Amino acid sequence: MHLNEERKCEMDEIDQFGWWGCWKCEHCLAVCPKGAISIFGRQPEDSLPPVKAESAAPVLDALIMNRHSCRRFLKKDVDASVIDGMLQTLGNAPNGGNKQQVEFTLIDDRAQMEAFRRLAYAEMDRLASEGVYPAGFDRASYEDMKRWEKTVRPEMLFCGAPCLLIPHAPLGRGEPVEDVNVAAAYFELLCASRGLGCVMMSFPKDALRNMPEIKALLHIPETHYVGVMLGFGWPEIRYARGTQRGVEEERIHRLRFTED
Numbered sequence: 624m625h626l627n628e629e630r631k632c633e634m635d636e637i638d639q640f641g642w643w644g645c646w647k648c649e650h651c652l653a654v655c656p657k658g659a660i661s662i663f664g665r666q667p668e669d670s671l672p673p674v675k676a677e678s679a680a681p682v683l684d685a686l687i688m689n690r691h692s693c694r695r696f697l698k699k700d701v702d703a704s705v706i707d708g709m710l711q712t713l714g715n716a717p718n719g720g721n722k723q724q725v726e727f728t729l730i731d732d733r734a735q736m737e738a739f740r741r742l743a744y745a746e747m748d749r750l751a752s753e754g755v756y757p758a759g760f761d762r763a764s765y766e767d768m769k770r771w772e773k774t775v776r777p778e779m780l781f782c783g784a785p786c787l788l789i790p791h792a793p794l795g796r797g798e799p800v801e802d803v804n805v806a807a808a809y810f811e812l813l814c815a816s817r818g819l820g821c822v823m824m825s826f827p828k829d830a831l832r833n834m835p836e837i838k839a840l841l842h843i844p845e846t847h848y849v850g851v852m853l854g855f856g857w858p859e860i861r862y863a864r865g866t867q868r869g870v871e872e873e874r875i876h877r878l879r880f881t882e883d
């Protein structure tokens with residue numbers, strides 16, 4: 624660290640990453656009570672201030688209890704600035720060793736999503752006509768789904784979502800599986816905080832496994848881990864209150880250690 628011309632503390636980017644190097648976590652910028660540390664061109668005065676627990680806790684509780692998987696969306700685009708804002712915030716999510724290796728494949732345009740949906744459906748139906756079904760499906764359950772698409776909701780594969788976010792990360796170093804799923808969970812909450820509907824989906828990932836040509840259109844390297852896919856957009860249904868599911872006592876395993 625050194626003082627720059629404005630007599631502010633500054634640290635050059637350190638090449639060596641790891642135990643004795645810089646993890647690029649920016650804790651130095653965040654912790655300094657005087658706001659004296661700038662790093663990687665970031666100024667402390669541009670950081671968001673901490674939120675007091677008294678105001679943050681009820682808001683976060685309400686967001687979690689009022690987040691409901693959204694499977695009905697308005698035919699309305701989400702502004703790029705809203706999506707970009709959420710993705711930038713996600714850079715601050717915890718991730719193994721702060722390797723920052725989660726990548727985000729994004730369909731942020733309704734017409735593009737429609738085109739992808741049509742291609743995926745055509746292939747899913749073609750495969751079904753040959754007796755090949757998504758994981759967990761057989762002929763009867765696939766036909767049930769097709770029937771429900773006429774009576775319950777017209778699109779089961781991507782839940783009719785106008786936008787799709789697929790977090791993925793290269794397998795091999797760090798914690799790609801956990802990083803990807805943490806990013807997905809945080810993204811879902813960011814959607815809730817902005818009034819956007821979101822649904823985490825494993826079904827499209829299972830269905831796309833049988834469709835290498837459609838999957839290839841996503842340009843996700845085969846060496847990457849893909850977790851849940853997230854459909855999101857402006858919700859058609861406004862819920863009036865939160866759920867009250869809670870966690871039963873049997874699912875909580877409190878440990879007590881005694882030293883004899």
Ligand SMILES: Cc1cc2nc3c(=O)[nH]c(=O)nc-3n(C[C@H](O)[C@H](O)[C@H](O)COP(=O)(O)O)c2cc1C
Pocket residue numbers: 690691692693694782822823824825826827851
């Ligand atoms: C790993 C995972 C996979 C999921 N896959 C799907 C899916 O493929 N399709 C779907 O409609 N919902 C999917 N969901 C949403 C769950 O059905 C939903 O979270 C659950 O029913 C609880 O309802 P809530 O999210 O509205 O509170 C998935 C959720 C998770 C966490």
